Amino acid sequence: MTGYYRPILTAAAMRAAEEHAMADGTSVDTLMDRAGHAVAEAAWRFGGGRPVLILCGPGNNGGDGYVAARYLSERGVPVRVAASADPRTEVSIRARQTWTGPVEPLATVAPGAVLVDALFGTGLTRPLDGTIADPLARCVAAAHFSLAVDVPSGMDADSGALLAPLPHFDMTIALGALKPAHRLQPAAAHCGAVIIGDIGIAIESRWTELAQPRLKAPGPLDHKYSRGLVAVVAGDMPGAARLAAMASARAGAGYVRLYGASVQADAIVSHPVEALESDLADARIGALLIGPGLGRSNAARRLLALALATDRPLVIDADALHLLKGVGLKTLARRTAPAILTPHGGEFTALFGDGQGGKIDRTLVAAARANAVIVHKGADTVAAAPDGQVTVAPPASSWLSTAGTGDVLAGITAAMLARGLAPLAAAEAGLWLHAEAARLSGPAFIADDLASNLARAIAPCL
Template identity: 55%
Template sequence: MIAGPILTAAEMVAAEEAAMAEGISVGELMERAGREVADIAWRMAGVSETLILCGPGNNGGDGYVVARLLAERGSDVRVAALADPKTDVAKEARAKWDSPVEPIAGAKGAPLVIDALFGTGLVRPLSGTLAKTLADHVTSATHSVAVDLPSGIETDSGTLLSPVPKFDATVALGALKPAHLLQPAASYLGKVMLGEIGVPAKSDLRALGRPKLAAPGPDDHKYSRGYVLVAGGAMAGAASLTADAAIRGGAGYVALAGPDHPEGPLALVYRLAADPRTLGDMLADERIDVAVAGPGLGLNGKAEARLNQVLDSGRRLVLDADALTLIAQGGVERLHELSSVPILTPHHGEFIRLFGEGEGSKVERARDAAKRANSVTVYKGSDTVIAAPDGRAAIAACTPTWLATAGTGDVLTGITAARYAQNSDPFAAACEAVWLHGEAGRRAGAFLIADDLLDMLPGTLASCL
């Protein structure tokens, strides 16, 4: 799984210009890009009959470099071009390819197909004929590789500008781009590999990687490892699952404040006996690091009152599920009154209730939401985006789709609370939690249920020590 900075199309251009300002020529960048793609294609297919589809821009120039390098290794390479090169550096790359170039129309397929038509920066759809030709070649090939991005994908949003076939591999040149991780594009890329070409890739947007966690020290105790309070409500199971995840996620102590019962308010200290204290009394405990509200809370008047107690507690907060629906009714502006930045974990429907449809990519919408709510916003999905009010953002790569089952969001909320109890930076804590949740899902495998994630968490956390 690739971690590191993610660059938009404009940021990638700026990074290349910075590299050239340091003395690297655009021709050298193209040679490096072509070498990276050629190496990956060689490892994938070895000596193979190869068809490289080249466009008129620098992506096509990369393709000519790939063709020359694979031919030097003994592959039978053919190049089919959409048009003559238009940039000077692409013309130079074409001139170094000393074999014929055939038109794309009518070109026969090959076991290895490399798409170097457009890649990064495309803003309009391919023609219907070209899209079909590309799809025919890719689907009939044994191996297929896209240079930077499959042609037909918008770089910054991951939108499919035209129909795109599924590739076996995509070589991200210089740095990851948003479309390498955002849906729907990410489903069409196959294995994404980074091709290092020596550009300074810096960005406030990054791909999540394995976090580095600390083991308890000799002076640690259950409260120093983080005390989490979960405010339950109408659905005891959801809140209990969140509490279980918090203790499995590394917190030292977790209290579950349950709903009112006929015999009076009930609060369960995790795995211990009943405690008659009210939620307000429990929240007054100065040892509490993080309070959680939402999973199983309910949407009635009692639920709203319990949420208000949590919001007024002065604790660090993690808010999810019903809490988000209740907050949406009054507006997210209230969150600006909190003493610390909360973490919100909405799925798509909750996100729309809180912030509306919005415009732009998922990253742009998450960043806008984080500023509007003065919160770290975890916009969940198969391409989860985490955004902070200061503009930092991250995308979780390859979130297992088997996580689309009841209760897994409650588990994420509990893990997030545990991490926030130990890490006072809410953005870093949320990033840790999302990675741990996804890795636990990967370890649990197909047909997982939410409880399976709890069993996977100790090993997952241990892998980060």
């Protein structure tokens, strides 16, 4: 079982959800009224009742701003409205008519204590004109609290790309559901805290935000094999494999074997690498992890070939990803046993090429091509399955940018796979536990600290 996953919708999927709600009898004016009310509530609560300046654009995002202005005024909050242009959609025109106060020109507006950006939402595909971008940046910089409606104006909601230099907001209120830009970089860094504004429509999506996993504690009849046997293959740099093996053990695997390296931890059993081929016939192996510190020699290629030839569930990381190019990737795609690949950006490009579209699109294509779950790591992390399911992780500690943290993630993921979780669920659990262990480790940690904090990270998931 898993926790609650918040759906993520592209701009087109969000429009489709709204159209479905309207087909069921909810008017577009009602949807805008709900959105404006949610914006007003956020501006009032998080702005502390301070005077509010709302910047409105010509489309429906601006219409939400006019509705929010009316609700804030009715609550007794001092409100000013500035507009970049007159409303152009029928519903935003009607929303403008409900606001009885003055509308100032955007170009000359004086900043306010609370700034609400309702200029442009998810439909923007071009850079902001300087006559809009400059006043927006000036007002955000001067505000005590800044709030963006749906997405900050000037970013691509689907890819997370910045269409122009943008200010950083304190908060973004996502209307109805999260959008990819709320979790993909570089856009996510400009959104601040992201909250959901409920507009009363049903949201369904195969794209979701990473949620805390719910893990089953061992029962009275469990033993080391039922809890999951992980086999880790070492190579030219055995320290990385040792770290991954320790992470598997700390993540709850019942038994961890390390092939090709010695290890001081008594909980991990060392085996000669020559024993790997015969040992792979052991059906008790719940996950085979290969890649951390493997190297790229002919001997490493032979070890990867052995791994690909088995019917054991695989986690493939680091050097093994580079060795997969060509024939190895085709062999992987033909396997029927589960597989999880955990590339960072450089490894992903080396294996799959640059591709087209944003990070989610490229990861989905790679997952289908490899017939495997792909955990595309980085400042933002996307996990995609061959069947089209996607999970996007919220921002994790920037201190994870240190050597060995990827090895720890691979080890945790292998433990989750070995305990019987489905591949995407194992990847999700690995990502969440990895991020939580980083949070618990505080600043300036090293990869070993992550493994040491895994027990504390797991505790709330049981």
